[in-house]
Amino acid sequence: xxxxxxxxxxxxxxxxxxxxxxQASIMPQSHxxxxxxxxxxxxxxxxxxxxxxxxxRFPTCPQEALLLQQDIAEAKGFLKQSGVDVGCK
Amino acid sequence: MELADxxxxxxxxxxxxxxxxYYTFWVIILPFVDSDNFIHNYFLPQEYAIxxxxxxxxxxxxxxxxxxxxxxxxxxxxxx
Numbered sequence: 001x002x003x004x005x006x007x008x009x010x011x012x013x014x015x016x017x018x019x020x021x022x023q024a025s026i027m028p029q030s031h032x033x034x035x036x037x038x039x040x041x042x043x044x045x046x047x048x049x050x051x052x053x054x055x056x057r058f059p060t061c062p063q064e065a066l067l068l069q070q071d072i073a074e075a076k077g078f079l080k081q082s083g084v085d086v087g088c089k
Numbered sequence: 090m091e092l093a094d095x096x097x098x099x100x101x102x103x104x105x106x107x108x109x110x111y112y113t114f115w116v117i118i119l120p121f122v123d124s125d126n127f128i129h130n131y132f133l134p135q136e137y138a139i140x141x142x143x144x145x146x147x148x149x150x151x152x153x154x155x156x157x158x159x160x161x162x163x164x165x166x167x168x169x
Contacts, residue, residue, distance in 0.1 A: 031120055034138065038116045041142050045112075048105035055098030060091050 014039070112138070 115138050
């Protein structure tokens with residue numbers, strides 16, 4: 001099934017649950033009206049948390065960086081030999 | 090370099106977790122507490138629980154539109 005259909009059905013289920021909760025009046029009504037805003041805020045919070053966690057666990061690979069710098073120097077030397085202008089930096 | 094990245098990541102997750110717990114407390118737990126409990130002094134009145142996210146969302150939308158308009162104007166000026 002397409003991804004947008006899945007998101008749509010999820011939204012439909014959540015709104016049906018919310019309307020059911022409004023009708024059944026288990027909790028006080030003013031309480032139930034706050035629920036969608038609460039879910040939106042918590043979704044934003046969750047996104048921010050994922051970004052923070054991803055930043056914390058980002059791998060840097062220092063050996064690969066060194067090899068890359070060597071490759072760049074070698075390529076620059078070779079191109080300068082062949083007459084191409086590599087005057088960046 | 091990666092220490093700065095890790096510090097920023099930690100700060101972001103700390104901010105998000107604290108906002109989440111404060112907001113959960115505010116919206117879900119506080120209405121069930123008696124109204125003369127001492128804990129109500131630490132939380133703003135309940136109308137602000139709706140006002141602040143809505144205002145923040147509107148400000149975010151405005152900033153986004155301004156940024157898009159700015160980028161579009163700059164690209165048009167560069168083409169002409």
